[in-house]
Amino acid sequence: MPELPEVETTRSGIAPHIQGQRISGVVVRQPRLRWPIPGNLGDLLGGRTVRAVERRAKYLLLRLSNGSLILHLGMSGSLRILPRDTVPGKHDHFDLLFKQCCLRLRDPRRFGAVLWTDQPVEQHPLIAHLGPEPLSEEFNGVYLHRQAQQRRVAIKNLIMDGRVVVGVGNIYANEALFRAGIHPARPAGRISLARCARLAEEIKQVLAAAIIQGGTTLRDFQQEDGKPGYFAQELLVYGKAGSPCPGCGNPLKQQRIGQRSSVYCSRCQR
DNA sequence: AAATTCTCCTGAAGGC
DNA sequence: TGCCTTCAGGAGAATT
Structure with missing residues (x-):
């Protein structure tokens, strides 16, 4: 189940494939995760470029010019980089499409989340009150x-x-x-x-x-x-x-x- | 205020 | 073989 090392592994794994790449499409097959996936993500993300892929706690943050996509893997989630035409499986709920690949969220137990904020992500309610990162000097x-x-x-x-x-x-x-x-x-x-x-x-x-x-x-x-x-x-x-x-x-x-x-x-x- | 319980969900594993 | 129950758990919400 994804804890910090799994999320960091995912971050470093997907970043080279999507950082600097333009989002060409969004596919939502099952919006009912921990919270509903926003219905207007296609409009918000389409044509935008992923500027950075960051992590805060167990949240993955995809930084765009107009806001941030916040991803959480819950306890059974995983993100994969796949060829664009890969046939989705039963629990493949969400895709971000790029020119060369597809970033696909699979989450059988659906405790994960896909959220959007156009505010500074540090101010998001899920993130604002988090403690220090365990690998930082502040945590000792x-x-x-x-x-x-x-x-x-x-x-x-x-x-x-x-x-x-x-x-x-x-x-x-x-x-x-x-x-x-x-x-x-x-x-x-x-x-x-x-x-x-x-x-x-x-x-x-x-x-x-x-x-x-x-x-x-x-x-x-x-x-x-x-x-x-x-x-x-x-x-x-x-x-x-x-x-x-x-x-x-x-x-x-x-x-x-x-x-x-x-x-x-x-x-x-x- | 702090601590505990509830809640979402599916699949694996065990019992009969 | 198959149905039922139990367990696993991230973390916010609700309750004590």
């Missing part, structure tokens, strides 16, 4: 520790809260907490500065490593060329409940924390 141990003060919520929920830090979804939250030796259910306010620093560092490390591998493919995720991401083979705990802990050999436990499945070692993580 001191910052995380400060955010955790007086908070009784589980640390795993805190690092998955987009107002605190963006882009950390369930897979990488589990992995980072294991690598940092912190129990996912530990109250956020009861973690020392040193351990917050370790956690912030592990979040950065695991995200950066996953970007290099092209993200994690469990079921749906595909890179822009249709290939899977290869970070799944480097996951230490996610999806491995019952297996021996890579650190101590004890069976990994699974527990729901904040409606999310969490995997951890009760011996290595405190």
